[in-house]
Amino acid sequence: MDYTIVVENLCKRYGDVQAVDGLSFTVESGEFFGILGPNGAGKTTTMEIIEGLREADSGAVSLLGASPWPRKPSLLIRIGVQLQASSFFELMTAKEQIYTFAEMYGVPTSRADAMLETVGLLDSADTRAEQLSGGQAQRLSIACALVHDPEVVFLDEPTSGLDPQARRNLWDVLRAINDEGRTVVLTTHYMDEAEILCDRVAIVDRGQLLQLGPPAELVRGLDSPVRISIESGLLTVPEAKALADDAEVADDEVSLTIATRSPSTVLATLADRDALRGLQVRGATLEDVFLHLTGREYRE
Amino acid sequence: MTRGIRPLSRAMLRGFLRDRTAVFFTLLFPLMFLVLFGGLFKDQGAPKADIIQIGSVAAFDRMPAEARAGLAGVAEITKSNDIADALEKVRKGDADAAVEEQGNKVVVHYSASDPVSAGYVRGLIGSIVEQANIAATGQPPTFTVAATQVEDESLQTIQYITPGLLGWAIATGATFSAALTLVGWRQKRILRRLRLAPITTGDVVGARVGTAVVVAFVQTAVFLGIATLPYFGLKLADAWWMSIPLIICGTLAFLSLGLLIGSLTKTIDAAAAASNLVVLPMAFLSGAFFALDGAPGWLQGLSHVLPLGYLRDGMMDVMVRGEGPLSVLPHMAALLAFGAVVALIASRFFRWDAV
Numbered sequence: 001m002d003y004t005i006v007v008e009n010l011c012k013r014y015g016d017v018q019a020v021d022g023l024s025f026t027v028e029s030g031e032f033f034g035i036l037g038p039n040g041a042g043k044t045t046t047m048e049i050i051e052g053l054r055e056a057d058s059g060a061v062s063l064l065g066a067s068p069w070p071r072k073p074s075l076l077i078r079i080g081v082q083l084q085a086s087s088f089f090e091l092m093t094a095k096e097q098i099y100t101f102a103e104m105y106g107v108p109t110s111r112a113d114a115m116l117e118t119v120g121l122l123d124s125a126d127t128r129a130e131q132l133s134g135g136q137a138q139r140l141s142i143a144c145a146l147v148h149d150p151e152v153v154f155l156d157e158p159t160s161g162l163d164p165q166a167r168r169n170l171w172d173v174l175r176a177i178n179d180e181g182r183t184v185v186l187t188t189h190y191m192d193e194a195e196i197l198c199d200r201v202a203i204v205d206r207g208q209l210l211q212l213g214p215p216a217e218l219v220r221g222l223d224s225p226v227r228i229s230i231e232s233g234l235l236t237v238p239e240a241k242a243l244a245d246d247a248e249v250a251d252d253e254v255s256l257t258i259a260t261r262s263p264s265t266v267l268a269t270l271a272d273r274d275a276l277r278g279l280q281v282r283g284a285t286l287e288d289v290f291l292h293l294t295g296r297e298y299r300e
Numbered sequence: 301m302t303r304g305i306r307p308l309s310r311a312m313l314r315g316f317l318r319d320r321t322a323v324f325f326t327l328l329f330p331l332m333f334l335v336l337f338g339g340l341f342k343d344q345g346a347p348k349a350d351i352i353q354i355g356s357v358a359a360f361d362r363m364p365a366e367a368r369a370g371l372a373g374v375a376e377i378t379k380s381n382d383i384a385d386a387l388e389k390v391r392k393g394d395a396d397a398a399v400e401e402q403g404n405k406v407v408v409h410y411s412a413s414d415p416v417s418a419g420y421v422r423g424l425i426g427s428i429v430e431q432a433n434i435a436a437t438g439q440p441p442t443f444t445v446a447a448t449q450v451e452d453e454s455l456q457t458i459q460y461i462t463p464g465l466l467g468w469a470i471a472t473g474a475t476f477s478a479a480l481t482l483v484g485w486r487q488k489r490i491l492r493r494l495r496l497a498p499i500t501t502g503d504v505v506g507a508r509v510g511t512a513v514v515v516a517f518v519q520t521a522v523f524l525g526i527a528t529l530p531y532f533g534l535k536l537a538d539a540w541w542m543s544i545p546l547i548i549c550g551t552l553a554f555l556s557l558g559l560l561i562g563s564l565t566k567t568i569d570a571a572a573a574a575s576n577l578v579v580l581p582m583a584f585l586s587g588a589f590f591a592l593d594g595a596p597g598w599l600q601g602l603s604h605v606l607p608l609g610y611l612r613d614g615m616m617d618v619m620v621r622g623e624g625p626l627s628v629l630p631h632m633a634a635l636l637a638f639g640a641v642v643a644l645i646a647s648r649f650f651r652w653d654a655v
Contacts, residue, residue, distance in 0.1 A: 051496060053653075073498035081496045087489040089311045091318040096311075103307035104497045 002029040003062075004152055004183045005050060010059035012045055012207075019045040021207035022059070027185060032178045034198035035187045036286075038294055042207035043187040047154055050185070051081055064152065077105060080150035082141050082158060088129035094140050095125040098147055105148035115143040119173055135166030142173060152183045159193060171197060191287035195219075201286070203293055210293045215286045222292060224284040226263040229255040230270065231278035243269050255280075304499030308507035312481065316515065326476065327519060330469035333589075334461065334523060338532045341457040349375040349421045352386040354400040359432035367431065375424060397421040458534045462527045463615035464588035467550070469523065470516045471583065471608050474551045475575050477512055478558025483571040486562075491652050509555060516551045517544075537622035543615045549632040550611035553639035557607070560646035566654070582608050610634045 005027035012020040020042045027033045035043045048054045050061055052068030052075065061068060066075055088097050095116065102112040116122050119139040124132060132140060138158055145153060158174065159167045167190075174197060178184045188194055194201050195215040203210045203218075211218055225246070232253050240249040240258050243266045248259040255278065260266050263281065270276055316322050353360055360377065371377070378395075380386050386398040390409055396417045398409040408425050410418045434441050485491045494504060520543070527534035558575065565571040583589060585599065586608035592600050603609035614631030617623040 053492065053495060071495065073500075076496060076498045079496075081493075083489050083493055087493040089490060090315045090484060090488075092311060092314055096314065100307040100311050101497065104304050104494075104499050106303055 003027065004029045004031070004064060005033075005185070006060075006062040007046070007050065008060045010046065010049060010061065011057045012042075012049060012054065013057055018207055020049070020056075023204065023207065023209055024059075025202050025209060025212055027183060029183055030178075030181055032174075032184045032197055032199045033186070034194040034201035035185065035204060036189065036191070036194055036201050036290060037187075037204040038189065041205045041294075043204060044156060045207075046204070047156060047185065047187060051079065051154055052076070077148060078151050080145035080148065080153045082138075082145040082153070082155045087141070088137075091128060091130075093126050093128055094121055094132065094136075097129055097140065098144050101144045102147050107148050111149070112143075112147050115147050118146075118176070119143045120169075133166070135162050135169060138162065138166075138170060139173060142170075142177075146177065150182065152185070153177060155184065155186045157188055158186070159188065159190060167193070191285060191290055195286040203290060205294045211289070218289045219284050219286060222284050222289050223261075224288055224292075225259040225261050226284075227257055227259050227282045228263060228266055228270070229257045229278070229280040229282075230275055232256050234275040234277060235270075235273075302500075302503055302506070304494075304497070304503030305506045305510065308494075308499075308504060309511050312477075312507055312511040313514070315481075316477065316511070322476070322480075326469060326473035326515065327522065330465050330472070330519075331522065331526065334465050334527060334532075337461045337465070338458045338527065348373075349397070349417065349424055350395045351375050351377045351421065351425070352389060352395050352398040353377055353379050354383050354386050354398055355381060357399055357401045357406060359401075359406055359429045360399070362432065362435070363428070364435075371428070375421075397425065399425060456533065458527055458532045459620040460591065460616075461589075462523060462534055463619055464583075464586075464612050466520060466523045467586070467608050467612040467615060468579075468583040468588040469519045470547060470550055470611065471554045471579050472575075473515050473519060474512045474554035475558040475561065475579050476572070477515065478508060478555045479562040479565070479571040479575050480558075480568060481508060482559060482562030483565055483568055486651065486654055487566075487568065489654070495652060509552065512551050512555055513548055516547050520544075520547055534620075536619055539618040539623065539625040539627075542618040542625040542628050546611065546614045546618070546628050546632055546635075549635040549639070550607065553607040553611075553635040553642070556639040556642040556646060560642050560649070563646045563649040563651065582606050585609075586612055588612055607635055607638045610638075 003026045007026070008024050010020050010023040011018070023042070023046060035046060037043045045054065049056050050063055050068060052063070052071050055069045063075060064078055066072065068075060089100060092100070095112075098112045098116060099109055102109055113122075116125055119142060121136060121139055121143065124136055127136075129137065129140065142155070142158065145155075155174065159170050162170065171193070174184065174186070178197075186194070186198065198215060200212065200214050201218070202212045211221075213221075225248070232251055232255055235256060237249050237251050237256070240251075240256060241247050243258060244260045244262050246260055246262070247266070250257045258266060267281070270279075363371070380398075383398075383400065386395070387409055389395040390398050390411050393411065393414065396410065396414075400407050400409075406425065406429050408422060410421055412418055431441075482491075485494075491504075524534070524536065526532065528536065557578065561574045561578065562571055565574055585592075586603045586606050588608060592603060610631045614628040617627045617631075618625065
C-alpha cells in the first residue's frame, strides 16, 4: 500500500499538558482523511507536527517518504496548508495575496488566476482580504494553499464560522480537490462534514486515538437504535410500544418517536396501518459515535 | 533560494504605502516639524530694537551715513512728535524705547517688563551717544569693536534641524516598521504561513531591510529636497553623499531595535506604544529637536549611547559641518555595533508563533 503519511507512536508535551499521547495512524495516497476531536484534543498539534511546524518529543512521522522535521523546502513545495485563521497580508487584495504566494513558490500568475476561478473568487479578485466575507476568505486561503499544485493538502477547520450556504459551497471545492487525486487531511469538529467528505476518520481525544475507520463503519459499529418519528395522534403510546419488543416510545404532542433496533418490522406495521404521516427515520450518526467515545457533550 | 525577497518586499511596501497612518507618521509628521521650525526661526539673529525718536535728537540726527547703515541692522528708528503716544507705545510693548533730548541730556524711556530688550536698548543708545561724544571732540576713536556672530556663520537653524529631524524620521520609520511587521505578521499567523512556504528566514529579513532602506532613502530625498529650497536655504556640504551609507547603518540599527520591541510585545497596540516610548525620548535626548548644549553633562553623555545621536551627529558632520567623507566611519561603526548587539538580544526572545 502506498502511504502518504505514516505516524507512529507520536508524543508531544507542552508543560503539564500531554497534547499528543502515542498517536499512530496512516493516510493512503489520494485519501480524504479526517481527524476529529473536541477542542484541545491534539488535532492541531498533530497536524503541525506532520507539516513540519513543530518537532515531536518522540515517535516518528513520515510525510511523502521523508521526515518533515527539520524544515525541508523540498518537502514544503509538495504540501499545501490552509491555516485555521486566515493569514493574509495587510491591505492587499485577494489577487495580490495569491500572486504573492505564487511568486514564493515560483508558480506563474496564470496558475494563480486559475485557482481564483476554481474557488469562485474571480469577481472579488480586487477586494481587500479584510473585506471578504468569511466564506470568501476561507476559499481564498484554500486557493493560496493550492496555488503550487501540492500533492498533499492540510485543512484546519476550514468551515468553522461559516453559514450553511458557504459550508456546502466549500464542501464542493474540497471534494473537487480530492477528486483531482490529491491526498487531503482535514481537521474539523463538524461531524456531518466529516461524514460527508471523509473516506476515513480518526477520532482523537486527550492526544490518543479512540477509533479509526470509514464513517459508515464507525456508525454501524455503534449498534444504536433507529429512531422512527410520525405525527402525534396517529397511534397511542401503548399501541406504539406493542410494535416491537425493544421499542422505547416518547410522545411530545408534536411527534411520536419509537426507538428500536428492528426498524423493518415497525415500519411495515406502520405502513399497514397507514400511520406514516410525517415519517422520519433517523439512524445513528458520526456525532453519536463521537459523543459515545468522547463522552461529554460540552466542554471548553 | 532568494525568490521570497521580491514578493515579500512588495507585500511590505504595499502594506506601508496603503497605511495612511504609517505614511503620515514616518514622512509628513517629521516634515511638518521641518517646515515649522525652518520657517519659524529662519531669520533668527540678533534681536532688532524698536526705538521712537521724539522731536530732534542731535546724537541721532548727526550720525554719519555709514553708522546709520550699520544701525539699520540692529535697530528700527521711527520719528514722532507726540510724546504721550510714544510713551504709551513703550508701555504697551509695541516699541522698546522712546528717546528725547532735554538740553544736553538724551533721555531714554523704556519699560522694565522685558529686561532683555530693555538692557539691549539702553546699551545701544548709550553707545550711539558715546560715538556722538567722540565725534564732537573731532578726534578719531582710539579703540573700536568689530562684532561678528559665530553661530550665524557656522550653523543656521535649517542646518541644525535638518539632520536631527531626518534622523528622527528614519528612526521612527525603521523602528515602527520592524516592530509592527513582526507583531502583525505573527498575530495574523503570516509568519507561520511563511514557514510553510519554501523560502528562507533570510528572504524575510532581506525584504524587511530592503524596504526599510528604500523608505529611509525616500525620507532623505524628500527632506533634503525641501530643506534645500531657497526659502529654507540648506546648503549641503561636499561630503553629504556619505550620509547614504550612514543612513543604511542607521536603518539597520533601528530595525534591530524594532525587532527587539516586536519580539517582546504581543499585540500591535503594545508594539506601537513601546516603539513610541523608545523613539520619542531618544529623539529628545539625541538633540533631534533642539540642541543639548544647555543640558547637564550626564544627559549629554546619554546621547552618546543612543543610536539616533550617532546618526544625527554623523549626518551633521557630512551634510552641514563640511567634514571629510571618512569622518562618519566611527558613527557607522557605532550604529552597526548597536544594531548587532540589539539583534542578538532580540533573537533570544524571537518567536515565530503567538502560542
